[in-house]
Amino acid sequence: MSMNDPIARGLAAGWNVTDASKLSENRTVEADVVVIGTGAGGGTTAEILARQGLSVILAEEGRLYYQKDFKMDELTSYANLYQEGMSRVTADGAIAILQGRCVGGSTTVNWTSSFRTPDETLTYWSQELGLEGLAPDAMAPWFEGREQRHNMAPWETPPNLNNDILRQGCEKLGYSWQVIPRNVKGCWNSGYCGVGCPTNAKQGALLTTIPGALDHKAQLFHGLRAERLVMSQDRIDHLLASAMGPDGVTPSGIMVTLKARQFVVAASAIGSPGLLLRSQLPDPYQRVGKRSFIHPVNATVARMPAKIDPFYGAPQSIYSDEFNFKAGTDGPAGYKLEVPPLHPAMAAGVVPGHGQPQRDNLGQLPWMQSVIALLRDGFHPDSPGGTVSLRDDGSPVLDYPITDYLWQGLRKAYLTMAEIQFAAGAEAVQAMHLDSDWYTSWNQARDAINNLPMKPHRARLFTAHQMGGCSMGTDPETSVVNGFGEHHHIANLNIHDASIFPTSIGANPQLSVYALAARNSNRLAQKLKQAG
Amino acid sequence: MTDPVSTDSSPNASSLDRRSFLKTGLGGAVFLSTVSLSAGLTGCATAPAGRVSAVDSRMDTRYQFQFLSRDDIALFEALLPAMFAGALPEEPNQRRFAIAGTIERIDQGIVKFGPANQQELRKLFDLLNFAPTRIALARVWSDWPSVSTADADAFLRRWRDSRIGLLNNGYIALTKISNVAFYGHEDHWHLSGYPGPPAWMVDALPQFNPAA
Numbered sequence: 001m002s003m004n005d006p007i008a009r010g011l012a013a014g015w016n017v018t019d020a021s022k023l024s025e026n027r028t029v030e031a032d033v034v035v036i037g038t039g040a041g042g043g044t045t046a047e048i049l050a051r052q053g054l055s056v057i058l059a060e061e062g063r064l065y066y067q068k069d070f071k072m073d074e075l076t077s078y079a080n081l082y083q084e085g086m087s088r089v090t091a092d093g094a095i096a097i098l099q100g101r102c103v104g105g106s107t108t109v110n111w112t113s114s115f116r117t118p119d120e121t122l123t124y125w126s127q128e129l130g131l132e133g134l135a136p137d138a139m140a141p142w143f144e145g146r147e148q149r150h151n152m153a154p155w156e157t158p159p160n161l162n163n164d165i166l167r168q169g170c171e172k173l174g175y176s177w178q179v180i181p182r183n184v185k186g187c188w189n190s191g192y193c194g195v196g197c198p199t200n201a202k203q204g205a206l207l208t209t210i211p212g213a214l215d216h217k218a219q220l221f222h223g224l225r226a227e228r229l230v231m232s233q234d235r236i237d238h239l240l241a242s243a244m245g246p247d248g249v250t251p252s253g254i255m256v257t258l259k260a261r262q263f264v265v266a267a268s269a270i271g272s273p274g275l276l277l278r279s280q281l282p283d284p285y286q287r288v289g290k291r292s293f294i295h296p297v298n299a300t301v302a303r304m305p306a307k308i309d310p311f312y313g314a315p316q317s318i319y320s321d322e323f324n325f326k327a328g329t330d331g332p333a334g335y336k337l338e339v340p341p342l343h344p345a346m347a348a349g350v351v352p353g354h355g356q357p358q359r360d361n362l363g364q365l366p367w368m369q370s371v372i373a374l375l376r377d378g379f380h381p382d383s384p385g386g387t388v389s390l391r392d393d394g395s396p397v398l399d400y401p402i403t404d405y406l407w408q409g410l411r412k413a414y415l416t417m418a419e420i421q422f423a424a425g426a427e428a429v430q431a432m433h434l435d436s437d438w439y440t441s442w443n444q445a446r447d448a449i450n451n452l453p454m455k456p457h458r459a460r461l462f463t464a465h466q467m468g469g470c471s472m473g474t475d476p477e478t479s480v481v482n483g484f485g486e487h488h489h490i491a492n493l494n495i496h497d498a499s500i501f502p503t504s505i506g507a508n509p510q511l512s513v514y515a516l517a518a519r520n521s522n523r524l525a526q527k528l529k530q531a532g
Numbered sequence: 533m534t535d536p537v538s539t540d541s542s543p544n545a546s547s548l549d550r551r552s553f554l555k556t557g558l559g560g561a562v563f564l565s566t567v568s569l570s571a572g573l574t575g576c577a578t579a580p581a582g583r584v585s586a587v588d589s590r591m592d593t594r595y596q597f598q599f600l601s602r603d604d605i606a607l608f609e610a611l612l613p614a615m616f617a618g619a620l621p622e623e624p625n626q627r628r629f630a631i632a633g634t635i636e637r638i639d640q641g642i643v644k645f646g647p648a649n650q651q652e653l654r655k656l657f658d659l660l661n662f663a664p665t666r667i668a669l670a671r672v673w674s675d676w677p678s679v680s681t682a683d684a685d686a687f688l689r690r691w692r693d694s695r696i697g698l699l700n701n702g703y704i705a706l707t708k709i710s711n712v713a714f715y716g717h718e719d720h721w722h723l724s725g726y727p728g729p730p731a732w733m734v735d736a737l738p739q740f741n742p743a744a
């Protein structure tokens with residue numbers, strides 16, 4: 001393997017990394033801090049604490065995959081790098097959930113979009129929810145710091161045509177559009193972000209904070225699932241974790257006990273509430289798992305006269321916030337407009353159908369362009385989000401009922417996306433909906449979309465953004481942690497991931513998670529060092 | 533994969549008739565658990581098929597099925613010609629190999645789904661393999677090996693167009709795992725006009741050139 005790869009080099013240089021599938025007997029290990037999860041939140045936390053001289057153990061359920069494994073292949077990547085082998089869905093199966101399960105978490109497989117939390121969202125949190133420390137001015141330096149750490153900057157290369165169609169349509173209709181900031185360094189503009197960056201350009205946790213933590217003597221266990229946090233009196237005493245076998249999904253029976261004076265949970269907005277629920281930690285107001293948000297996503301596809309090749313080029317480079325906050329922060333559902341990459345397996349999984357029509361649809365993939373709308377949930381009373389609970393086997397599942405408020409937003413989003421695609425010259429547009437035909441004019445599309453039944457399963461819905469479930473807030477009756485991610489009831493437990501967001505945010509969340517985790521980890525480091 | 537026989541003790545388990553199926557069935561999960569229990573009791577093959585003989589299946593005999601049972605394989609052998617109408621090779625041997633390879637990849641994919649979603653799929657497949665529920669809910673009258681491509685297509689359409697969300701969901705589950713395993717594989721990229729990873733990248737990157 002090339003020694004230009006920082007992970008291969010670090011492993012060769014003696015990083016303290018344990019593949020839990022190789023353990024043959026139970027173990028107990030101790031450190032100052034145990035961090036559960038290695039995504040945007042866990043990686044940031046581990047690096048900051050390790051750099052302050054604290055001993056840190058990172059526990060990751062997924063396995064360590066890096067450049068040698070990233071071969072631009074969808075099937076192996078979806079099977080290995082994503083939660084539940086890319087089959088994760090909401091409880092009723094109506095919404096597909098794309099979420100990473102590997103070292104680096106979703107930052108290893110995301111499409112690199114790097115947005116600050118919108119000012120409107122931070123203002124809402126600080127003014128309406130009492131989280132005064134999170135006002136835009138107060139957060140700005142934290143965003144700036146993380147933008148530097150992850151090399152985030154607006155994409156300077158011209159967008160691929162898939163993205164440029166969104167720009168062209170917005171331009172024609174007088175809708176605003178902007179260039180997306182991306183966290184890349186020396187990007188080859190190839191389009192394979194979603195299957196693990198093959199060129200080490202993506203500056204996700206895998207190539208930034210995780211190596212930073214390991215360089216400062218942190219220890220990483222991968223293939224190790226956090227089963228439960230065990231309390232002794234009023235503090236967490238240890239984490240009980242089970243090793244996965246070589247397939248990465250079946251427990252081997254080996255148990256690892258991780259002891260520390262401080263625990264940081266960063267296992268995602270589905271995983272973190274799941275861990276807290278399994279652990280039966282104090283939750284006097286039953287807030288854990290409640291108000292879970294996802295940015296519900298719907299999509300349209302267009303057949304364009306020119307070849308789009310939607311599988312090549314930086315997957316996301318143009319967005320429109322024209323409709324995100326237009327009707328007020330807590331008015332009718334706003335949505336952000338973006339573009340997804342379309343590789344064959346992704347396209348075949350997203351476009352519902354079978355037989356000759358499906359073959360015909362996929363046969364025009366090189367001419368296909370797609371727009372997605374990400375709905376901003378959690379701001380309006382009729383958008384209370386969903387609930388994470390435990391299945392019989394202890395695994396977490398998100399129940400997410402879709403309210404009429406959201407259906408109205410989804411219908412409006414279908415309309416906007418079709419309008420934009422026709423304005424950009426689409427020959428035909430289809431809503432990703434079981435009842436949608438190909439429409440050949442905007443007028444036809446508008447009439448038809450206005451009559452589409454807005455029902456679960458018929459409307460094809462997705463999400464790649466999981467937020468909430470361990471909400472931060474000032475009032476323990478309505479939240480799980482305070483504005484610094486500190487648990488209301490347990491002194492040595494912090495939560496440093498998107499699960500603490502009190503609403504969704506209206507943007508791809510990685511930078512929001514990095515920044516909040518950085519802010520809260522700096523405070524935690526000071527606290528731990530003072531306590532000595 | 534262990535069958536979730538012990539996880540549900542629905543009172544309907546021992547009095548299976550069409551009405552009780554529909555009554556509980558439209559409720560969702562409870563119904564599906566019932567079916568899984570019944571299917572196990574009535575001799576449906578729910579154990580992983582392991583290695584399948586090449587004589588009767590065209591399967592790669594080295595491939596070890598970890599999730600799909602013999603009945604599940606028969607189900608997909610009946611569904612895939614309808615699922616991929618116009619996309620499968622015409623030549624009989626190539627066609628059988630394409631179907632067999634897709635079923636193996638479906639199995640591989642499901643292994644990584646993990647226990648919870650495997651259990652959901654077990655319920656779905658049992659429902660489709662157990663004659664009373666196959667007839668009641670899929671309205672497929674004969675065993676899958678005797679089902680024509682036209683009948684398989686009609687079944688898929690019925691579930692797609694049903695006003696019952698649970699059946700729509702079944703349609704999505706069947707088509708999604710099949711479509712991904714088929715169109716996502718290198719052998720079938722040409723059908724979607726996908727040229728594959730750029731050759732210049734494959735030439736330049738160390739993970740494709742380990743000796744470099």
